[in-house]
Amino acid sequence: MTTKTSVRSFVHDIDKIDLTDLLGATDLVWGGTTPTPKGVWISHTGSGPSARTHVWADTSGDLTPDLHIVLIGNISIDQTDFRGVSVRASNRTQVAMAGAAS
Ligand SMILES: [Ca+2]
DSSP, X not given: OOOEEEEEOOOTXXXXXXXXXXXXXXXXXXXXXXXXXXEEXXXXXXXXXXXXXXXXXOSSSSSSOSEEEEEESXXXXXXXXXXXXXXXXXXXXXXXXXXXXX
């Protein structure tokens, strides 16, 4: 699949990146800086005027990004800056694993 790339400016706590259409009714999982299947994660490159914040999203579950958004500047960004992204439900996973073991 071709990765779509867009470049835009972004202001933390003001702007929202809307990813609600990517997985339909299912939210993507916030991965922080870790590539996450069917998730969203970020990386940073450059410094000073060439600093960029990269937002990656994998919608197919193979860890290869299907979406790439380049934000101008080194931006502190987290799951609250998105729509359609939720925090990993680690408690739910633990419950499921405990259930499978018993
Ligand atoms: Ca993918």
